[in-house]
Amino acid sequence: MPHIAILGAGITGVTTAYSLHKRGFDVTVYDRQRYAAMETSFANGGQLSASNAEVWNQWSTVLKGIKWMLQADAPLSVNPMPQWHKISWMAEFLGNIPRYKSNTIATTKLAVAARAGLTEMADHTGVDFDFTPAGILHFYKTQKDLDHARRVNGLLAQGGLTRTELTPDEVLTKEPTLRGDILGGFWTESDSTGDIHKFTVGLADWLKRQGVTFKLGHAVTDVRSDADAVTIRAQGEDRFDGVVVTAGVGSRAIAKKLGDRVNVYPVKGYSITVNLPDAVSQAGAPNVSLL
Structure with a gap:
């Protein structure tokens, strides 16, 4: 079976591992932390809420953000120090304001599907x-x-x-x-x-018992994609048929290394693409997805 690498053991990475394992793929999950769900998924809000699917790409959000920069107790904090990563992200955010309606509808569909998927995972694995x-x-x-x-x-x-x-x-x-x-x-x-940390850790433990490999405490130092495979370098070097990048903000840097092999669709201010077909092993380039 095709062997897929997942970079990031947060909620997105672990649920992706579950989905791929269920479909018969061999899966290896990398994370620089020693345990799953130790970064954003450690203390997120824990809402399974499709009702919050409205995207942030609006001029009103931009105006609020500017105003909040002058408030010490603002709910959003932006460091004004210029940085290429920050400028490019903001340009991408602004560029999607005209797609506010279509992106909100698309995000709602994703959220409704995600709720059903999380329920199925919890029921199937017995994760509390x-x-x-x-x-x-x-x-x-x-x-x-x-x-x-x-x-x-x-x-x-x-x-x-x-x-x-x-x-x-x-x-x-x-x-x-x-x-x-x-x-x-x-x-x-x-x-x-629900508790996102408990869910992610519990699902990761269940997947380990099913044979999914977790390389925790393995910081990925390089990712290369060629005509035959994707090479992941961490504490060693391994080659895979495909890679799914779920490394949060760090995903953008990895995507840059992979070049035009990654399709990026900004949704709700983040870069998400679901691009991992069943026929990963078909002839041609290895599959690369950025979530």
Whole structure:
């Protein structure tokens, strides 16, 4: 069977390993940390929430970001020091503002599919990750925000997500502890929460028992792609039929080394592509994906 390398043992890397293993591939997962889920997936929000699939590529986000740079307690912090990586990312972000609607619909479809996939994984492996099928409530205190939420709801519906608009009284019935003038809200029954770190670690442990190789504590120092294979250099050097890069911000540097062999589609401000067909072993160049 084709042997695929995955760079990164966070939630994306480990769930990708599960999917490839299930489809019969040999899989090896690399991560510079000694354990899975020790970076972004260590303490992420833990929401399985397709209702938050609206992309950030809007001028309003840019204006908020500029304003927040002057606030010590801002929810977003951007170091103003110029850097090529940062400038290129921001240019990519701005370039996708015209695709705000189509990207939101596409992201919603991905989120709905991801929720179903995570549920299937948890059921199949028996991983305990404090799953709570509680639903998610969004509420609004200004007419401007509520009107925007209604427009977003139309895009989410096109992506296959069902949300219910609530009156102020219905919002308070859902969450009686809320205070202040609430104009309305939206309720997503199908959303849920869980511990992302526990899920990723538990799934990685299950995959190890199934024969998936995890090279943890192996920092990848070089990735090369030629006509026959992808070569990964860490503590040693190994060749694979394909590679999936799930290394967070570091993915961009790796993509640069792989050159035009990687297709990059910016979604929700990140670079995501799902480009790993079943026929990885077909004649031609090895397959490369950046998630």
